[in-house]
Amino acid sequence: MxxxxxxxxxxxxxxxxxxxxxxxxxxxxxxxxxxxxxxxxxxxxxxxxxxxxxxxxxxxxxxxxxxxxxxxxxxxxxxxxxxxxxxxxxxxxxxxxxxxxxxxxxxxxxxxxxxxxxxxxxxxxxxxxxxxxxxxxxxxxxxxxxxxxxxxxxxxxxxxxxAQRAVAELRSVRQAQRPVPSKDLRGGIYVNRMKRSGSVTNGVCERGLMIQVKARSQTFDANPSTRSKPNGSGTSRKLVGV
Known part of the structure; x- marks a missing residue:
């Protein structure tokens, strides 16, 4: 050479x-x-x-x-x-x-x-x-x-x-291209973020804070004991962290 x-x-x-x-x-x-x-x-x-x-x-x-x-x-x-x-x-x-x-x-x-x-x-x-x-x-x-x-x-x-290797490669590519919900990690709690049919789900992930879900103008507390109910005006009451 x-x-x-x-x-x-x-x-x-x-x-x-x-x-x-x-x-x-x-x-x-x-x-x-x-x-x-x-x-x-x-x-x-x-x-x-x-x-x-x-x-x-x-x-x-x-x-x-x-x-x-x-x-x-x-x-x-x-x-x-x-x-x-x-x-x-x-x-x-x-x-x-x-x-x-x-x-x-x-x-x-x-x-x-x-x-x-x-x-x-x-x-x-x-x-x-x-x-x-x-x-x-x-x-x-x-x-x-x-x-x-x-x-x-x-x-x-x-x-x-x-042929088996080709199928396995195609399967891995397809899985890699599949949409995966994004995840936040704050204080050790995972919450998915997704969008569907006009409603938006937002996760607020902090230990000691409520997880708020906004969907059709209603806000819900993840803690059942402190969950607030919407008032008659179609808007939600303000939630205060526990």
């Missing part, structure tokens, strides 16, 4: 359906961010090139019906320009990767599809791509031959677990 990125940290966001996944590199000392990108697919792994200012990013997902789609991204950390390397228009899901040396990149690839082979959801293909200079590699230049390799176990997370 170049000295400028010896203590760098590559970070990717979580996958949110319908949105792109952010990824970037942060320098641990200066907190400077470089090479911010947004991937169309979830990010599974990232690996710094051993000599160049490059970061390999593997992405992808199963489309739910047939194809394993994805990209192998190669951003240049200094220029911010990134290249999508897989030739096929749908790409290919990449499950893992690592640099073997400055010329060789090993990737664990999902098959293109699951046609008549359900075991492909638990397997992958180990491919090793070789380039003399990865800084000069062209977009969509990794073809089927580059990505071919022996079959190997590659278990994926259970999609039901991902």
């Amino acid at each position: 170049p000295p400028d990125y010896a203590e760098a940290l590559a970070v990717a966001g979580t996958d949110v359906p319908g949105r792109t996944t952010p990824a970037a590199v942060h320098k641990s000392r200066s907190f400077v961010r470089s090479a911010p990108i947004r991937s169309r697919f979830p990010v599974h792994a990232m690996a710094f090139h051993p000599r160049r200012s490059l970061l390999a990013i593997d992405t992808g997902r199963y489309d739910g019906g047939y194809f394993f789609e994805g990209e192998l991204l190669l951003p240049h950390l200094k220029t911010g320009v990134f290249t999508s390397l897989i030739e096929h228009e749908l790409g290919r899901q990449v499950l893992g990767l690592e640099w073997l040396d400055e010329h060789s990149l090993r990737a664990l690839m999902a098959p293109p599809d699951d046609w008549q082979d359900e075991a492909v959801h638990e397997d992958g293909h180990v491919a090793v791509a070789h380039r003399s200079d990865w800084t000069a590699v062209l977009a969509q230049s990794l073809n089927g031959r580059d990505l071919a390799g022996p079959r190997a176990p590659a278990p994926r997370p259970d999609p039901r677990e991902a």
Whole structure:
């Protein structure tokens, strides 16, 4: 890894359906961010090139019906320009990767599809791509031959677990957005403040003072023994603290 990125940290966001996944590199000392990108697919792994200012990013997902789609991204950390390397228009899901040396990149690839082979959801293909200079590699230049390799176990997370996590996140967001009555704490007594149908409930929370409730021009004492009654004029008598 170049000295400028010896203590760098590559970070990717979580996958949110319908949105792109952010990824970037942060320098641990200066907190400077470089090479911010947004991937169309979830990010599974990232690996710094051993000599160049490059970061390999593997992405992808199963489309739910047939194809394993994805990209192998190669951003240049200094220029911010990134290249999508897989030739096929749908790409290919990449499950893992690592640099073997400055010329060789090993990737664990999902098959293109699951046609008549359900075991492909638990397997992958180990491919090793070789380039003399990865800084000069062209977009969509990794073809089927580059990505071919022996079959190997590659278990994926259970999609039901991902669905359960998504439901839990949505539930927590909904609960956070639910309106909650504000509360005052004075002297250790809680009173809610609410507004409904034109009446306003105000809580005065002091130990030794009455809790006054104003609703339709009537004032009530929280203490039944000292509760006053409205007079005939439609207004309330003034309440004095006990």
